Amino acid sequence: MLAQQLVNGLMLGSVYALVAVAFTLTMGVLRFLNFSIPGIFMVAGMLIWAMLKGGISLLLAVPAALALGAVLSFAVERLTYPQMRGGNHFIPLVSSMAFLILFENLVLIVWGSDQQRLLLPFDSVSARVGNVVIGVPQLIGLATAVGVVWVLDLVLKRTRIGRGVRSIAEDAETATILGVSVGRVVPVVFLIGGVFTALAGALFALNYQQASPFMGEEVALKGISAMVIGGMGNIWGAILGGLVIGVVETAAIHWFGARTVDIWVYGLLLAILFVRPTGLLTSALGGGGAK
Amino acid sequence: MSGYLEGVLVVLAINIILAYAAFLPIVAGQLNLGVAGFMATGAYVSAYLTNAQGWLPVPSALAAMGATALLALVVAVPILRTRGIYLALATFAFGQVVVAIILNLDVVGGASGYPVRGYLGFPVIATAAAAVFVALYCLFHTRFGISVTAVSDDELVADQMGLSVRWLQTAAFTIGSAVAGLAGALHAHHFSYIEAQYFNVLLSIYVVLYVLLGGTQTIYGPLLGAAVFTLLPELLRGSAEWRYVIFAGLILALMTWRPQGVVTRSLLRRLFEWRRPPAAEAT
Numbered sequence: 001m002l003a004q005q006l007v008n009g010l011m012l013g014s015v016y017a018l019v020a021v022a023f024t025l026t027m028g029v030l031r032f033l034n035f036s037i038p039g040i041f042m043v044a045g046m047l048i049w050a051m052l053k054g055g056i057s058l059l060l061a062v063p064a065a066l067a068l069g070a071v072l073s074f075a076v077e078r079l080t081y082p083q084m085r086g087g088n089h090f091i092p093l094v095s096s097m098a099f100l101i102l103f104e105n106l107v108l109i110v111w112g113s114d115q116q117r118l119l120l121p122f123d124s125v126s127a128r129v130g131n132v133v134i135g136v137p138q139l140i141g142l143a144t145a146v147g148v149v150w151v152l153d154l155v156l157k158r159t160r161i162g163r164g165v166r167s168i169a170e171d172a173e174t175a176t177i178l179g180v181s182v183g184r185v186v187p188v189v190f191l192i193g194g195v196f197t198a199l200a201g202a203l204f205a206l207n208y209q210q211a212s213p214f215m216g217e218e219v220a221l222k223g224i225s226a227m228v229i230g231g232m233g234n235i236w237g238a239i240l241g242g243l244v245i246g247v248v249e250t251a252a253i254h255w256f257g258a259r260t261v262d263i264w265v266y267g268l269l270l271a272i273l274f275v276r277p278t279g280l281l282t283s284a285l286g287g288g289g290a291k
Numbered sequence: 292m293s294g295y296l297e298g299v300l301v302v303l304a305i306n307i308i309l310a311y312a313a314f315l316p317i318v319a320g321q322l323n324l325g326v327a328g329f330m331a332t333g334a335y336v337s338a339y340l341t342n343a344q345g346w347l348p349v350p351s352a353l354a355a356m357g358a359t360a361l362l363a364l365v366v367a368v369p370i371l372r373t374r375g376i377y378l379a380l381a382t383f384a385f386g387q388v389v390v391a392i393i394l395n396l397d398v399v400g401g402a403s404g405y406p407v408r409g410y411l412g413f414p415v416i417a418t419a420a421a422a423v424f425v426a427l428y429c430l431f432h433t434r435f436g437i438s439v440t441a442v443s444d445d446e447l448v449a450d451q452m453g454l455s456v457r458w459l460q461t462a463a464f465t466i467g468s469a470v471a472g473l474a475g476a477l478h479a480h481h482f483s484y485i486e487a488q489y490f491n492v493l494l495s496i497y498v499v500l501y502v503l504l505g506g507t508q509t510i511y512g513p514l515l516g517a518a519v520f521t522l523l524p525e526l527l528r529g530s531a532e533w534r535y536v537i538f539a540g541l542i543l544a545l546m547t548w549r550p551q552g553v554v555t556r557s558l559l560r561r562l563f564e565w566r567r568p569p570a571a572e573a574t
Binding site for chain 2: 027031033035079080090091093094095097098099101102104105106108109217221224225228232259260261262263265266267269270273274277
């Protein structure tokens with residue numbers, strides 16, 4: 001029973017982890033909370049639902065959702081980041097929030113406000129390990145989540161653009177002086193963030209077989225918490241934080257009931273902020289959000 | 292006055308009070324994303340006092356304001372140890388915990404909501420909103436207000452000039468939270484029914500948006516921001532489902548053209564230039 005709860009928690013946590021990675025990228029590099037992330041998450045989930053309903057193959061639907069996530073995130077960057085320079089540092093927060101309102105209401109107009117049920121093109125497959133039931137799609141989801149973050153980690157460490165991202169995270173001004181083109185690196189950060197968010201939205205929709213115009217909000221709040229618990233600006237921290245929250249949530253539901261989930265999850269977040277505000281892992285993206 | 296108009300004006304008055312609740316800490320350099328949690332505290336304390344203790348709504352609303360201030364003062368100690376985005380996230384987490392605790396308190400109805408005795412109508416709520424505005428106007432013309440403004444302009448310099456930044460921030464946070472508690476109590480007694488889920492983080496974020504959109508430099512910013520946020524969707528009601536899309540577009544446009552918010556000090560100076568001799572302009 002305990003092992004089963006742990007497995008369920010890790011599955012849920014892998015979705016939070018991907019969202020947390022998206023948050024931690026904009027937070028670590030640009031130091032702002034990107035509230036458009038729940039919007040992109042939801043658009044990706046709804047697109048998967050709509051395409052599956054239209055009889056389009058999953059192999060086409062998932063790449064389409066990822067591409068749309070990247071495009072939307074790029075649009076958000078174009079309309080928030082340039083304004084940020086030299087202005088009030090709350091601006092991106094407001095603008096990205098406006099994007100969330102925009103995305104949610106556009107989806108409401110196109111697809112309505114109902115919670116939609118996903119029709120999967122395959123039967124639910126599950127594997128049995130001892131007494132523990134593991135859903136195969138969920139397992140693939142978790143493996144994908146860890147896999148893409150591993151690739152991202154390599155990109156950040158080994159490539160030219162990755163070094164650029166890390167140098168801007170450390171100190172944007174010095175990076176500029178040393179010849180890093182901030183204007184070229186920042187859109188890349190948003191593109192990666194958009195793909196991660198869309199992947200999380202697609203995984204969530206497929207794992208839980210549901211999508212709605214407001215599906216992003218709750219998940220994003222957990223993603224933000226995961227980012228902080230793991231350590232802002234640290235992608236492995238985001239994964240760790242996501243899995244911790246997933247496990248805490250399923251454990252709280254199991255032992256104390258669904259109504260108490262928020263007390264445990266946000267109580268943990270509050271405790272971490274008071275005791276160790278830099279999170280469990282220290283920043284790998286340089287200065288992180290610790291400012 | 293038609294019922295519809297009165298309904299809109301009540302929401303406007305409560306939103307104005309909420310905007311000032313978020314404005315105070317923002318001026319002191321803190322982003323409070325837990326306004327809804329303090330609003331919920333005020334709403335539930337006031338509702339409990341009228342329902343279970345038989346208080347009248349006005350004294351219970353004032354007591355709820357005091358109770359919220361006390362809660363804010365207690366949590367200000369650990370919360371204000373954090374800074375910047377960490378502080379914003381700590382207030383967010385705190386707001387979530389408060390609402391989740393209320394959701395589990397069966398003495399105030401838990402998840403099924405809580406009917407509230409003791410009705411407060413538009414005149415009382417409008418008076419409260421006016422009182423909050425006047426009180427803050429006065430506050431911002433005292434030494435305290437000038438000091439807080441100095442902290443928002445440059446915390447480091449303010450500290451070096453001998454201002455106790457920590458004390459000012461605690462005061463701004465506590466007073467702001469008390470004002471949020473008042474808004475919650477008024478909400479409870481006007482709508483006669485409250486539920487914990489209403490006081491979610493999106494409410495907190497919207498309130499912060501009123502302030503940032505209106506402008507944080509002057510006392511008039513939150514007033515305008517709350518008015519725009521409340522009235523614009525109503526005015527766009529004709530375009531039904533597109534109204535929030537248009538609304539979001541307007542926010543984006545506004546943030547591009549007036550990143551400091553609509554009302555700024557220089558705007559007010561230009562508007563009222565004729566009233567003052569040029570020498571006074573330097574401030």
